Amino acid sequence: MSRKTFFAAALTLTLVVTAGCTDSNTTKQQPKVSADQAQAAPTLEPVTAPLSDYGKYMPLKRQSETVTLGSHQTYNLAPFFTGQTVVIAPDYLYQQSIYYTHVKQTSDTTSKSYIYRYSQGSNDNQVLHTVNRTIGMMTGVSHYLFWVESNPTKSGQKWAIRSMDLKTENINTLDQGISRHDTAIPYLDASSKRISWMTQEATPNRTKTILKSFDVAEDTIIIHQQYILKEGKKQEGQYPFDFRRSDAGLILHTSTFKNGHQAPTLETFDGTFKRRMNGLIDFEHSKKYVATGEEGSAIFMNKKAQKTGYQFKPADNRLTVDAFRFLSADRVIFRESISKLWYADLARGTVAPLTEMADTTSKPIYVNGKLAYGVSDDEQIEFHVIDLKK
Numbered sequence: 001m002s003r004k005t006f007f008a009a010a011l012t013l014t015l016v017v018t019a020g021c022t023d024s025n026t027t028k029q030q031p032k033v034s035a036d037q038a039q040a041a042p043t044l045e046p047v048t049a050p051l052s053d054y055g056k057y058m059p060l061k062r063q064s065e066t067v068t069l070g071s072h073q074t075y076n077l078a079p080f081f082t083g084q085t086v087v088i089a090p091d092y093l094y095q096q097s098i099y100y101t102h103v104k105q106t107s108d109t110t111s112k113s114y115i116y117r118y119s120q121g122s123n124d125n126q127v128l129h130t131v132n133r134t135i136g137m138m139t140g141v142s143h144y145l146f147w148v149e150s151n152p153t154k155s156g157q158k159w160a161i162r163s164m165d166l167k168t169e170n171i172n173t174l175d176q177g178i179s180r181h182d183t184a185i186p187y188l189d190a191s192s193k194r195i196s197w198m199t200q201e202a203t204p205n206r207t208k209t210i211l212k213s214f215d216v217a218e219d220t221i222i223i224h225q226q227y228i229l230k231e232g233k234k235q236e237g238q239y240p241f242d243f244r245r246s247d248a249g250l251i252l253h254t255s256t257f258k259n260g261h262q263a264p265t266l267e268t269f270d271g272t273f274k275r276r277m278n279g280l281i282d283f284e285h286s287k288k289y290v291a292t293g294e295e296g297s298a299i300f301m302n303k304k305a306q307k308t309g310y311q312f313k314p315a316d317n318r319l320t321v322d323a324f325r326f327l328s329a330d331r332v333i334f335r336e337s338i339s340k341l342w343y344a345d346l347a348r349g350t351v352a353p354l355t356e357m358a359d360t361t362s363k364p365i366y367v368n369g370k371l372a373y374g375v376s377d378d379e380q381i382e383f384h385v386i387d388l389k390k
Contacts, residue, residue, distance in 0.1 A: 031174065056309065057299060057310060057311040060350060061349055061350045064353075065352065066352070067353065067354055069371065069388050072385075073120065073385045073387075074384050075123075077125065078380050081381065088101070088102050089383075090362070090374060091139060092365065093140075093368065094166055097119055097120065098118045099115065099116065100374075101114060101147070103135055110151070111133065112132055115127070118383070129171075134149065136159070136186075139189075139195060141190050141193065141194065143165065143166045144163050144164065145163065145166060146161065146162070146163050147188070148186055148197075150185045156181075157179040158176075159177060159186065160175070161173070161176065175199065175212070179202075180202045181202035183202045183207065186198060187242075191245055191247045193216060193217060194215050195214050196214075197211075197212055206228060206229060206237075207231075208226065209227040209229075209239065210227075211224040211225045211226075224250070227240055237256075237257055238254055239255050244284050246284065246286070248285050249269055249270050250268070251290070252269070253277060264278055268285060268290075273301070277292065279294045280292055280294060281295065281322050282322035284326060287303075289303065289309075289326075291324040293324065296317035297314075298311065298324075312334075312342070312344070319337040322335055323363035325365070325366045327366060330347040331345055331347075332344050333364055333371065335363060335364070338360055339361055341354040341355045341361060341364060341373065342354055358375045358376075360375070360377070370389075371388060372386070
């Protein structure tokens with residue numbers, strides 16, 4: 001397996017979510033594009049210190065009782081999909097609606113995707129948009145939905161990033177391209193004001209990666225940084241393969257190739273954190289902590305190296321930990337395997353179950369003070385919304 005194939009596989013494992021789509025003939029003029037020199041990433045150099053050298057790790061103190069974080073509402077969507085096997089979960093919350101997507105495979109190479117709007121007040125489930133392509137993922141900022149749609153071609157995976165104004169239902173195209181030579185289609189990550197993604201233009205000789213953001217208020221695409229990986233007997237350069245963009249800033253997982261050596265690192269753009277990282281399944285950060293998940297463990301590293309960090313061990317060392325969602329600088333939700341959500345208070349060093357065990361629990365989303373996730377088994381499909389403000 002090539003390094004690019006490995007990175008693409010790791011990215012797919014980390015970022016499997018449900019999402020949404022749209023047609024290119026409904027687009028309007030593209031937004032402005034500008035360079036963001038102030039947020040350009042520093043040059044990444046190989047880091048040799050092992051993970052275990054970064055501070056101390058104390059086990060989180062487990063509490064047995066399920067924690068209550070706020071007003072909790074449950075919505076049963078099973079009646080809308082009677083007789084169907086579906087994989088759905090909340091992708092975005094706006095006002096009193098839950099937005100999510102459903103993908104139907106129509107053949108080995110084609111699919112049909114739907115964006116739904118479920119009204120929490122009226123129990124109405126409306127198809128908002130349909131497209132004859134695969135939806136990779138969906139998210140939102142303010143009154144906009146953003147999603148990635150793709151379809152296979154002879155030259156690679158053709159993709160496009162779309163947006164919808166929920167007030168007018170107008171659709172726009174933000175970016176588009178073709179993923180070739182084992183590179184993945186873009187993944188969208190959202191903060192309160194921006195969405196971010198990276199594009200990869202690959203040839204047999206080199207791969208160029210560009211990190212971008214879209215500022216909703218400014219209607220501007222911001223070019224953050226460009227990376228080049230040259231192929232050959234000895235690869236040279238940098239190959240980013242995963243990132244997160246929260247209100248705490250941008251954190252990037254990348255590999256640097258130099259003089260025949262490879263150094264994978266996890267680094268924030270503001271310079272507060274930089275560590276050598278292998279075997280990551282998922283990660284996220286706040287102003288105080290960096291959370292990393294792998295098979296059999298999750299680590300919560302304080303960005304101040306001299307401060308104590310914490311560790312969480314799942315019930316089985318073969319289980320994964322992922323889907324970190326920081327509610328504040330030191331409070332975080334995460335998922336054990338695909339069956340249970342936990343709540344950790346890092347200021348107190350404690351962890352408590354947020355949900356009971358289930359057949360399938362989706363990755364949670366956190367939007368405007370509300371936490372949402374989906375739970376499903378053979379018969380039921382439930383969306384849960386917790387209002388942390390109440």
